[in-house]
Amino acid sequence: MPELKEMLLRPSKVRHLKHNHVFTYRGVPVKEIKRSFKSACKKAGIEDFRFHDLRHTFITNMRKAGVERGIIMKITGHKTTSMFDRYNTVDQEDALRAMEKLDGYLDVERQKITSYLLQGEAYRYKRPLHNPSLHCDPCHCERSEAISSPFYPRTMNHEL
Secondary structure: OHHHHHHHHHHHHHHOOOOOOOOEEOOEEOOOOHHHHHHHHHHHOOOOOOOOHHHHHHHHHHHHOOOOHHHHHHHHOOOOHHHHHHHOOOOHHHHHHHHHHHHHHHHHHHHHHHHHHHHHHHHOEEEEOOOHHHHOOOOOOOOEEEEOOOOOOOEEOOOO
16 A cells, blocks of 8 residues: 555645644644544534545545546555455436446437338348359359348358
C-alpha cells in the first residue's frame, strides 16, 4: 500500500499540515470522531448510520462513476473480489440502468428480426455448392444453393 500512503500524504505537502490526521477541528487534529459523527448524524436526522458505512458509499460511488474494479480495490486495500463485493452496493438505480441496457440491446435485435421478416426473400442469396475456382466460372454456374435468413430453412434449387 505504499502508493496509497504516498497519495494520502501528498495533500499535506500542499496544505502544509503539521500532522498526519485526516480530520481536524479548528486546526487541531481530531483523535476520536465517534461522538462527533454520532452528533452530526443526529442533527442531520440520519439514523442507523456508522462511520464505516462511508466505505460502502465510497466503493459504490466509485463503481457508478465508472472506475474499474481493480483500481477501486487498490485504493481501498481489498485483496479479494469477495471482500470488494461485500462493500459494493447494487441498488435500484443499478437495476434500472441494467434494464435500460437490456432494452437497448433487444431494440436492436427486434429491428434485425423485423428487417429480415419484411424483406423475406430479398435476404436469400446464391452461393456455389461446389468450389467454382476448380471447375467453372461462378457467375455462370447453375449448380448453386439458395441460402436463407436464419428464419427460413435451407433449400436447394437444383438436384445433384
